[in-house]
Amino acid sequence: YQGQLTQTAIQEKINLAQTVKETISSTVWRFRVAGVPGIEDIFISEVAKFPDVVFLRIVDLQGFVRRSSLRAEVGRILKDDDIRKAITFQETIDKEASHNGEKIKLIIYPAPGDTVIQVGFSLKNIREMINKTNRQSAILGSGILILAISFLYFALRSIINPIKKLTIACKEISKGNLNLKIDIRSKTEIGELAATFNQMAEDLKESRLALEEAKTVLEIKVQARTRELKYLAENLDQQVKEKTKEIKERMSELERFQKLAVG
Numbered sequence: 001y002q003g004q005l006t007q008t009a010i011q012e013k014i015n016l017a018q019t020v021k022e023t024i025s026s027t028v029w030r031f032r033v034a035g036v037p038g039i040e041d042i043f044i045s046e047v048a049k050f051p052d053v054v055f056l057r058i059v060d061l062q063g064f065v066r067r068s069s070l071r072a073e074v075g076r077i078l079k080d081d082d083i084r085k086a087i088t089f090q091e092t093i094d095k096e097a098s099h100n101g102e103k104i105k106l107i108i109y110p111a112p113g114d115t116v117i118q119v120g121f122s123l124k125n126i127r128e129m130i131n132k133t134n135r136q137s138a139i140l141g142s143g144i145l146i147l148a149i150s151f152l153y154f155a156l157r158s159i160i161n162p163i164k165k166l167t168i169a170c171k172e173i174s175k176g177n178l179n180l181k182i183d184i185r186s187k188t189e190i191g192e193l194a195a196t197f198n199q200m201a202e203d204l205k206e207s208r209l210a211l212e213e214a215k216t217v218l219e220i221k222v223q224a225r226t227r228e229l230k231y232l233a234e235n236l237d238q239q240v241k242e243k244t245k246e247i248k249e250r251m252s253e254l255e256r257f258q259k260l261a262v263g
Contacts (some may be wrong), residue, residue, distance in 0.1 A: 169201075
């Protein structure tokens with residue numbers, strides 16, 4: 001029974017790492033969202049808010065911690081040969097580890113750009129659940145297990161669903177839909193990010209309107225200048241004709257004068 005719960009927890013954390021990978025490697029994230037200052041740190045911190053998750057890291061091939069839900073870890077170098085193994089063979093590794101003297105489980109999941117996503121989580125909750133289940137009847141134990149799994153499921157949805165909304169909104173923005181508003185009323189960093197995103201969309205909309213207005217003004221100026229140049233060209237042509245006529249008349253007078261002088 002304990003082994004089954006442990007495998008379930010491991011699979012949940014693998015799914016969590018996969019969700020993080022798909023989010024940060026998406027085109028919308030890399031070209032639209034990732035440019036917002038601090039967004040990656042906020043994202044990692046929010047996703048790591050599971051009851052049993054100890055940390056969530058993004059580590060490169062050299063063991064350098066690029067992002068972590070534990071801010072103090074960023075910039076550290078980890079010595080773990082399994083990081084290179086996971087990147088080289090593109091396989092997921094789960095193993096025993098320790099954190100601050102506590103034994104934990106560690107998931108190493110390959111990610112883009114020669115990096116891995118590490119999810120460290122405690123089995124303490126699982127052990128407590130098993131002890132409690134052993135003290136109670138099988139029916140009560142089953143009910144607790146269902147409640148625990150439901151809690152984990154809804155906790156996951158409460159974190160991932162706002163991220164999915166942001167991803168969909170970014171796709172709409174890329175299509176030119178600047179009237180989109182994200183309805184996320186959370187008071188966490190995700191809610192602040194949604195408010196920032198809405199403000200960004202509004203600023204883009206105002207910039208587009210200003211650009212269209214400037215374009216219209218420029219077109220009007222170009223049309224006016226074109227008419228002016230056309231008028232000047234017509235006048236110049238008329239002046240050339242008049243000058244040509246005047247020159248011909250004077251040449252005729254010179255010819256008559258020459259004939260009179262010779263005669």
